[in-house]
Amino acid sequence: MSGEPVFEITMTVNGVRRGARAPARRLLSDFLRHDLGLTGTHVGCEHGVCGCCTVLMDGDPVRSCLTLAITAAGHEITTVEGLAPGDGEPSPVQRAFQECHGLQCGFCTPGFLCTVTALLRDNPRPTDEEVLEGISGNLCRCTGYQNIVASVHRAAELIAESGDGS
Amino acid sequence: MFGEPIPRREDPRLLTGQGRYLDDLGRGALAAAFVRSPHAHARIEGIDVDAALDVDGLVAIYTHEDLPPGVGDPLPLLIPHPALTHGRTARPLARDVVRHVGEPVAMVVARDRYLAEDAAERIRVDYEVLPAVVGIENAAAAERLVHEDVPGNVGAHLVQEVGDAPAAVAAAPHRLEFRLDIERSASMPLEGRGVYARWDPDEGSLRVYSSTQTSTGVRMALAARLGLPKTKVEVIAPDVGGGFGVKVVHPWPEEVLVPWAARLLGREVKWTEDRREHFVGAAHERGQVQRVRVGFDDAGRILGLDVTILHDHGAYTPYGIIVPIVTSTQLPGPYKPGAYRVEFTSLYTNTVIVTPYRGAGRPQGVFCMERTMDKIAAHLGLDRAEVRAANFIRPEEFPYDQGLTFQDGRPLIYDSGDYPRMLEMIKELIGWDGFAEEREAARREGRRIGIGLGCYVEGTGVGPYEGGHVEIDSTGRVHVATGLTSQGQGHQTVFAQIAAAELGVPIEDVTVATGDTRRFGYAVGTFASRAAVMSGNAIALACRRVRDKALRIAGEALEADPRDLEITDGVVHVRGDPTAAIPLRTVAVLANPLRYAFDEEARRATQFAVGGSPDEPPVPAGEEPGLEGRDYYSPVRSTFASGMHAAVVETDPETAEIRILRYAVVHDCGRMINPRIVEGQIHGGVAQGVGGALYERMVYDESGQLLNASFMDFLMPYATEVPRIRTGHLETPSPLNPLGIKGAGEAGVIPVSAVIASAVEDAEGIRIDAMPLSPDGLFRLRRRAAVDPALRVERLPA
Numbered sequence: 005m006s007g008e009p010v011f012e013i014t015m016t017v018n019g020v021r022r023g024a025r026a027p028a029r030r031l032l033s034d035f036l037r038h039d040l041g042l043t044g045t046h047v048g049c050e051h052g053v054c055g056c057c058t059v060l061m062d063g064d065p066v067r068s069c070l071t072l073a074i075t076a077a078g079h080e081i082t083t084v085e086g087l088a089p090g091d092g093e094p095s096p097v098q099r100a101f102q103e104c105h106g107l108q109c110g111f112c113t114p115g116f117l118c119t120v121t122a123l124l125r126d127n128p129r130p131t132d133e134e135v136l137e138g139i140s141g142n143l144c145r146c147t148g149y150q151n152i153v154a155s156v157h158r159a160a161e162l163i164a165e166s167g168d169g170s
Numbered sequence: 171m172f173g174e175p176i177p178r179r180e181d182p183r184l185l186t187g188q189g190r191y192l193d194d195l196g197r198g199a200l201a202a203a204f205v206r207s208p209h210a211h212a213r214i215e216g217i218d219v220d221a222a223l224d225v226d227g228l229v230a231i232y233t234h235e236d237l238p239p240g241v242g243d244p245l246p247l248l249i250p251h252p253a254l255t256h257g258r259t260a261r262p263l264a265r266d267v268v269r270h271v272g273e274p275v276a277m278v279v280a281r282d283r284y285l286a287e288d289a290a291e292r293i294r295v296d297y298e299v300l301p302a303v304v305g306i307e308n309a310a311a312a313e314r315l316v317h318e319d320v321p322g323n324v325g326a327h328l329v330q331e332v333g334d335a336p337a338a339v340a341a342a343p344h345r346l347e348f349r350l351d352i353e354r355s356a357s358m359p360l361e362g363r364g365v366y367a368r369w370d371p372d373e374g375s376l377r378v379y380s381s382t383q384t385s386t387g388v389r390m391a392l393a394a395r396l397g398l399p400k401t402k403v404e405v406i407a408p409d410v411g412g413g414f415g416v417k418v419v420h421p422w423p424e425e426v427l428v429p430w431a432a433r434l435l436g437r438e439v440k441w442t443e444d445r446r447e448h449f450v451g452a453a454h455e456r457g458q459v460q461r462v463r464v465g466f467d468d469a470g471r472i473l474g475l476d477v478t479i480l481h482d483h484g485a486y487t488p489y490g491i492i493v494p495i496v497t498s499t500q501l502p503g504p505y506k507p508g509a510y511r512v513e514f515t516s517l518y519t520n521t522v523i524v525t526p527y528r529g530a531g532r533p534q535g536v537f538c539m540e541r542t543m544d545k546i547a548a549h550l551g552l553d554r555a556e557v558r559a560a561n562f563i564r565p566e567e568f569p570y571d572q573g574l575t576f577q578d579g580r581p582l583i584y585d586s587g588d589y590p591r592m593l594e595m596i597k598e599l600i601g602w603d604g605f606a607e608e609r610e611a612a613r614r615e616g617r618r619i620g621i622g623l624g625c626y627v628e629g630t631g632v633g634p635y636e637g638g639h640v641e642i643d644s645t646g647r648v649h650v651a652t653g654l655t656s657q658g659q660g661h662q663t664v665f666a667q668i669a670a671a672e673l674g675v676p677i678e679d680v681t682v683a684t685g686d687t688r689r690f691g692y693a694v695g696t697f698a699s700r701a702a703v704m705s706g707n708a709i710a711l712a713c714r715r716v717r718d719k720a721l722r723i724a725g726e727a728l729e730a731d732p733r734d735l736e737i738t739d740g741v742v743h744v745r746g747d748p749t750a751a752i753p754l755r756t757v758a759v760l761a762n763p764l765r766y767a768f769d770e771e772a773r774r775a776t777q778f779a780v781g782g783s784p785d786e787p788p789v790p791a792g793e794e795p796g797l798e799g800r801d802y803y804s805p806v807r808s809t810f811a812s813g814m815h816a817a818v819v820e821t822d823p824e825t826a827e828i829r830i831l832r833y834a835v836v837h838d839c840g841r842m843i844n845p846r847i848v849e850g851q852i853h854g855g856v857a858q859g860v861g862g863a864l865y866e867r868m869v870y871d872e873s874g875q876l877l878n879a880s881f882m883d884f885l886m887p888y889a890t891e892v893p894r895i896r897t898g899h900l901e902t903p904s905p906l907n908p909l910g911i912k913g914a915g916e917a918g919v920i921p922v923s924a925v926i927a928s929a930v931e932d933a934e935g936i937r938i939d940a941m942p943l944s945p946d947g948l949f950r951l952r953r954r955a956a957v958d959p960a961l962r963v964e965r966l967p968a
Contacts, residue, residue, distance in 0.1 A: 007226040029284065038282075043194035044187020046411070048360040049445040053881035056360055084187035094185060102181040105850050109658025110184030111191065111361045111411025140890045143881070145360050145412050146658050148853030148918075149889035 013077045017042065018086025028074050032066075033057045035073035036083060044084040044114050048143070055142030058115035059083050065122050065141075084114035087121060096162035097121050097155075106155030108146030116142050120156050129160055172671040172909075175846035178663045179677075189409040192364035192381040192442060199366060199438035200229055202428055203286035205276040205293050206451060207268035210304065210520035210874020211316070212297035214266060217276060222292040227281030230435060231289065232427070234263040240395050241430050245421065248489045253328035256320040258518070260486045262423035268297070269316055269485035270521050271874055272450025274423050279431055279439055302520040302874035306459050306482045309517035316485060316518035325483060326491045326516040330498055332573035333509030338474025342465025346545055351940040352534045352923065354457040354482070354868040355861065357527040358886060359657070361411020362443030363452060365425050367432035375402040378429050381410050383418040384695030385685045386653050391421040392429055400691075407685030413657035414858070415526040416453045418697045419489050449879035454868055455493060455527035457482040458534045462542055465508075470546045470557035475507040477538060479514035483524045490524035491516055492577055496531035496629075499574045499582055503539050503627050504589040504812060505561040510574075520874045526697065528858055529919045532628060537941065540624045540924035544931065548963050554623055554928070555597060562589040569905075577698075578632045580807040585912075586902040587812045589625070592836050595898045596623070599834035600816035609932070612820075619820045619831065620933025624921030629808040630839070630913025631703030631904075637692050638709035640669060640716045641798035644762075644771045646740050646755030648673060648680045650712075652705040653693020655685030659701060659851070659915060664843040665709050668909070672713035673720075674737030675754065692802075699811065699913030702843060707803035707907045715799030720757045723797075727752050727760060754797070761797040763788040809904040811912035813837040815856070815921045817893075819929040826948040828864055828930060830893040838900040840912035848914045849897055855918015857892045862919070863926040865891065867942050937961050 013030075014023035017040060024039035036042045036059070045068055048056035052070040059068045060082035087095045097120050100106070107113040116139065123130065123138040130138060135156045144152060183189055219231045234242055242265070247257040264275050276293055280286035301314045303323060308314075312322045339345055366379045376398060382388050382405075389405040392398070410417065424441050432439040443451070463476040479497060483490035494514040502510060543561070547554040563570045565588045574582040597603060605621045612619045639651045650669050656662070666680040683689045684705075685696075694704070717737065724742035725732035728750050736745050743751035759771050767773040789795055818832040835852055842848050865885040869877045878884045903910030927938040930948070936955045940947075955961040 027284070037194070038197065041197060042187070043191075044189070046191065046361070047193070048411075049881045051445065051880055051882065054360060054445075084185075088186060094182070098185040101185055102177050105178065105846050107181060107184060107658075108660070108850055108854060109359070109361070109410065109412045110180070110189050111359075113184055114187055117185065136889050140888045143360060143886055143888060145358060145414070145858070145886070146854045147850060148855070148857035148895065149887075149892050150853045150895060151850060153889060 011074055013073050015076050015078060016080045018082060026073055028072065030073045031069055032071040032073045032076050033068035036068060042083050042085055046111050046114055048112065054112070055115040055119065056112050058118045058142065060118050060122055063122065065119050082118065084117055087117055095121065096166060097124065097159040100155045100159035100162055104151050104155040104158050106147065106152045112142060112144045116144070116152060120159060124160055124163060128163060130156065171667050171677060172843060173841065175844055176663065176667065178660050179666060180660065180662045191361055191409045191411050192366060192379060195379055195408060196366040196438055196440045199440040200279050200281065201283040201286045202431065202439055202441035203278045203283060203290045204274045204424070205278070205290045205295065207264065207271055207273045207275055209268060209297050209299050210271050210302035211300040212268050213300060214264060214268065214275065215296040215298055218294040221294065222278070222289040225280070225285060225289040225292065227285035228289045229281065230279040230431065231293065232263065232277045232431065233275070234261060234265045237263060240397060241426060245423065245488055246391065247487065249492050251326070251491055251495065254326040254487060254491050256325050257487050258317050258320065258325070259488050260423065262426045271876060272447070272522060274451070277427050277431065279435065304519055304521060304870050304872055304874050306457060306480045306517060309482060309519045310480055310515070316520055320518060323518045324515055325487045325518055327514070328495065328498065329511070329513045330574050331511045335474045335476040335509040335511035338509035339463050339465035339476055342473040343467055344549060345463070345465045346549060347463045348545065348939060350460045350462065350538055350541055352456050352458050352537055353942060354454045355527065355866040356454045356868065357414035357416035359412025359414055359416065362445065362448040363417060363422060363424065364442040365428045366440040367429035368438045369433040369436060371436055376429055376433060377404045379406050379408055380425055381417060382407050382420060383413045383655050383657065383697055384420055385655055385687055386691065386693040387420045387695055388425060389687050392426070395421065395426050396430060396433065405687050407655040410655065410657040413696065414528040415455065415530060415697060418695055419453060419525045445881060446879055449884070450522060450876055453523050453525040454484065455524050456534060456862065458497065460534065460538050462538060464542050464546065466546050468550065469560050470550055470552050471560050472505065472507045474509040477501060477512045479512065481514055481516045482519050483516050484519060484521045486523050488523065489526070492526055493524060493531040495577050497535040499576050500532045500627065500629060501535035501539050502572055503536060504563055504587065504625050505539065506563055521870055528855065528916045530698065530916065532626060532920045533862065533923055536624060536626045536921045537924045537927070540921065541927060541939065544928050551964070555593060555602060558625060559590060559593055565590065576629055576808060578808060583807060584627065584810040585904045585906050587810065587838060588900060588902050589812065592812065592814050592838065592900055595836045595900065596814040596816050596834060599836060599896055599898050600818065600832060602816065616823065617820060618823055618933045619818060620929045620931065621816065621818050622925045622928025622932060623814065623816045624924035624928065625814045626920045627810050627812045628699060628917055628920060630699035630811045631805060631809040632698045632700055633805050634694060635802050635804035636694060636704035636708045637690060637800065637802040638705060638712035639690055639798065639800045640709065640712045641796065642716060642754050642758045644755055644759045646679055646753060648675055650680060650709055651683040651689040652709060653687070653690040654696045654701055654705050657696065660844065660847040661701060664702060664847060665705065667843055668706055668710050669713050672710050673717055675740040679740060699915040699917065703809055703907060703911055703913050704803055706843065706911060707909050708801055710909055711801035711803060712799045715801055716797060719761065719799060720754060720797060723757050723760050724752050758797040762795045803907065805906055809840065809906055809912040811839045811914065811917055813917050815925045817925045817929045819926065819933055821930060821933045821948065826945040826952065828943065828945065828948065830860065833893040834896045835918065836898040836900060837917055838902055839914040839917065840904045841901055841910040842899065843911065845899065851914045852897055852918040853895055855916060856895050856922060857887055859919040859922025860892055861887045862942060863923040864942055864944065931963055935963050937963055
């Protein structure tokens, strides 16, 4: 059986144009992790339920384990490695998760961070109900979620304090 | 520093994608994939790999007959308890018979995982399907056998007795008899298992990374299996994405095969478990049928308790037997059960193996005891809390000997606790007194609410030992190492807190290494809520050695009596005289007399610079160079943490949906190193408990197929399912260890099924004797109770 065809796949990842050759069936999660070496995006179930692999595509959360890399070609992808503004400081969401003990083993955390970053951009002061709804597509087996919910509210405060919504 | 809720030191890395989990390592390594049995019980007639051979990128295919002795032999019986009369384990790759869906039959190695899976699906295995044994009662009936040479499907059987329980029950003024069931769930960490191996042909050495709860255990097992000296095997647990028990088993089939293949091929090989593999190829826990006979007096005091347990340990027993042992011995909880007899029979079924899952048999035992308390209260028309209080061990009765033998083979003697105080705290926190009016007020609005309570005692910190190594280098940095592993417990924070407090150094100067056999070779592992107790105390003891040494050397340098010295912010100084001081980094230089000066600090420690008597050796007798120390903590027996949970639930009269309105926890893990981390452990445990009480069950059909082997169908709680948890802490220090700590890891999960059952029973007035309880399960119970008064429960006073 001969090798399957491979394609040059390029996309903008965390603001940088990146490319690699991969077959059409390569998942975006595997492309990011294994072809581009961005292992911060994790894979917990490979069937789109746990949310660990959540990244932002053109700003919106997507399951990278249910997305073919080739369909992300030409799009803007943000992963956990790209959430901090680049000045060495964590983003408000990252900071809030540390302040509120919103993570334990850290495996689900990148997916939560991407989800919450988009959530707070669209709804800067969510209610408790809206927070629960907003993170209800991400599984965490360690924290019991209480401190994640607190982290989301704290991140909203930090964003409001910084005043720029970024 | 000790006792402060400081933020975690591991977080900045994990929050920025800089964590290094198993599958993040070994970019470019060959990938392994496994062909697994699709049948629960079958004889392998033949394996045909021809169709896989021309798959692009294929490197190797292995079946059992390719494996040399040692590698292909049955895996070890990890818990060789005397009760285990018929222990059976799997081979890494099945030889003749497969005994559960998911058992590995062949291994494929290829250039990447996609290609390895391509090859795996082209391998044809012919099976003669055999009848499967599924379900505890079918296993006990033993009309079919899982192992031909194991009569009755019985792997283990154990009786423990304190007094004559059957006689005490028979003579008691009141008697009850009932059955309680708990179904299977699983640890289900979000990162599955995984192993990555590198063989170094020049050194003849093996380095293995594994997502394990015991890297030292994996190392010993691999050295034995592969015929390598221990010095040629390094095992490292990198960041591990949750364990909860399942990753303490070792070596897994894949953990033997991947390193073996890496050595054979001279190539790096990695295997990362996918989620379906985890469901069918890892481990489950909880499935037990428990029958209770209890005799008690008019005040609800138990006079005799006679419990019979059937435990389903799956197809093999490398580890599972520990679960019914723990159930048997932790069942009495905070109570004095009078005469107690417990008998368990541990049975083979054609299902995935059992290993401890957070709580490790305690949730079943607590379900048993707490349901018993509620039934006694209902029978006598007493307050459920009062019945519990009547049975409590009193604070003045510690140490309290339950008269049983615990899971470590040692006497079950509780070290400390204050159960009456704890009961007051939990009643206050949940609003126990006055709930009857609240329930009636709700009922007038057509709502059904109920309250439940559950108490437990958890043996934590089991031995045999852990160790710690502490070294202060010539920059003043403190390097702490312990051998046990981390899966999210915050060890890099709490162990650093201990070291900073013991040494008198800023925590910023402390780094902590865990689970790396290169840094610390002797260890047991992270399970049984033991890490803080075991390694925490070992590190404290090692720090005390280093501190003593530092004070001795500083005393010489400062010409002061070491007893007059103290360490503040990394500087040794004479108490009351801050000018007579020497930094620890300089003490570290002085602790290592040098011949060669490689930098300015070293120049100060050369033989030419250091003073001392010309008639004494530069390293005095009994001393070692370096400012470092090593020590071990090996307890005479376990510590015993305790806790009480309470919940208010609402059940929907139409849909039978169960909602948790309030949840409260009071917890005693002795002295807390970091209350924020303890709270996090409790929250996470309760969430898993809620999963086990209301959602999670492994659904096998009669042919042994796991019908819900995906996150689509196995329901774990999301944020929307977990209640807000109110916590209260009580600290009764353990007298058994220098830091007075117990353990906190498993506690949160233990009483949840008991509490929810109690609360639903209160809301519905229907007996709840089996968990988990789904809305359709409750709906069916309502229908049965409507025609069967025996299923109904009198409304309780509170």
